Amino acid sequence: MPVSRFVELVGIPRRSYTRWLARERAGGGPGKGPWPAPAVEAAEPIVEKYAQVWPAWGHRKIYGLLVADGYDFSASTVERAMRRRNLLQPVTYQRExxxxxxxxxxxxxxxxxxxxxxxxxxxxxxxxxxxxxxxxxxxxxxxxxxxxxxxxxxxxxxxxxxxxxxxxxxxxxxxxxxxxxxxxxxxxxxxxxxxxxxxxxxxxxxxxxxxxxxxxxxxxxxxxxxxxxxxxxxxxxxxxxxxxxxxxxxxxxxxxxxxxxxxxxxxxxxxxxxxxxxxxxxxxxxxxxxxxxxxxxxxxx
Structure with missing residues (x-):
């Protein structure tokens, strides 16, 4: 089976495939990301400190407590910081x-x-x-x-x-x-x-x-x-x-x-x-x- 036909069958867009192929033929190059995240990096130690004090809380509770204490972090920043430090609750916890x-x-x-x-x-x-x-x-x-x-x-x-x-x-x-x-x-x-x-x-x-x-x-x-x-x-x-x-x-x-x-x-x-x-x-x-x-x-x- 031609490679291009296989790519279509597995659902990879042709443009993505040709772009990856061109990068490979050129000797490889830096792919997408990871992009700099200064806000998350600055928040990580503070978020980790709060999450360790309240280990049973999800990121929204930690975010609310940080805001109440005067920190200017967004909920998504807190979530990413906790994800980086492996501090998020399991998926089943949120479903319940x-x-x-x-x-x-x-x-x-x-x-x-x-x-x-x-x-x-x-x-x-x-x-x-x-x-x-x-x-x-x-x-x-x-x-x-x-x-x-x-x-x-x-x-x-x-x-x-x-x-x-x-x-x-x-x-x-x-x-x-x-x-x-x-x-x-x-x-x-x-x-x-x-x-x-x-x-x-x-x-x-x-x-x-x-x-x-x-x-x-x-x-x-x-x-x-x-x-x-x-x-x-x-x-x-x-x-x-x-x-x-x-x-x-x-x-x-x-x-x-x-x-x-x-x-x-x-x-x-x-x-x-x-x-x-x-x-x-x-x-x-x-x-x-x-x-x-x-x-x-x-x-x-």
Whole structure:
């Protein structure tokens, strides 16, 4: 078969083939690239330093943190610098995150427009080295992604669910510096605008004890997702995934006390340090704080 015919069959453009052939006959010459990349080369040591501090983060999270710290790098520059130093996450890591993001977007038809409109509550399991299997329960604010705290126990009963909600209420009241019921009550009409607490249909959330507890908290309204639709609790599931893959799975945790300590340490990072893509690379604590200031300004006017 003539070489030119073979080139056509494998899909190489004829012009490319003849150009390569002419270069070869001329004794070879420098091919295309690698071109100079001064921006990437200047960014590499700085990007590597950040990526080593946060080894579980992808290039967009590292980019957001660099921008917050005053560096003028583009996202593509950060990605290329991490690729050069072999610091990028595996392809499957990004695919899983995109799938969870799609589920999160489908959670509600009418998206919440401020904090304290929708909270999501669920359990997640973690097995320690010597202490057996533990369950973490916690509420996350759907709008700001703020984590209110995690209750750690060996069970996932109604009592554990109630403890997680009480923990969330206490943290919310600490943030707003007043009772949650007072914040959710319209000062003009006295109407209560309850926080919608979203859970799945697990036995802890369908129990009489849990429903009886919620009836004593008019600032909360309980809604359960449809059966077999975990995507409707996407923000909660996504944050549990971040906790495990970015922190817990990288450690050797002996018992429940160590688990609680490490989970709380990550919660502080998640709320106050880690840029969140769904928030425009802001932190959950920033969104919470900014919204509270806006509401206070609106009320005073």
């Amino acid at each position: 995150r995109r799938q969870l993001a799609a589920a999160r977007k489908a959670a509600f038809a009418d998206q919440p427009s401020r904090p304290y409109q929708v909270w999501q509550l669920d359990f997640s399991e973690y097995e320690t080295i010597t202490g057996g299997v533990w369950r973490l329960a916690g509420c996350a604010d759907y709008y700001s992604k703020y984590e209110f705290g995690w209750h750690v126990a060996t069970t996932s009963t109604a009592a554990d669910a109630i403890a997680a909600v009480e923990l969330a209420i206490a943290e919310a009241e600490r943030l707003v510096q007043r009772p949650l019921l007072e914040q959710q009550t319209d000062p003009d009409t006295g109407e209560i605008r309850p926080v919608m607490l979203v859970t799945d249909n697990g036995s802890a959330f369908t129990s009489v004890r849990f429903e009886r507890f919620l009836r004593t908290r008019p600032e909360l309204s309980h809604v359960r997702t449809r059966a077999n639709t975990p995507g409707q609790n996407g923000v909660r599931e996504r944050a549990f995934g971040s906790l495990k893959y970015e922190h817990l799975y990288r450690l050797e945790i002996d018992d429940g006390q160590s688990l609680a300590t490490e989970a709380e340490q990550y919660r502080q990072v998640f709320n106050h340090t880690r840029p969140h893509e769904a928030l425009g690379l802001r932190r959950p604590a920033e969104v919470h704080h900014e919204d509270q200031q806006t509401q206070a300004s609106t009320a005073s006017n």
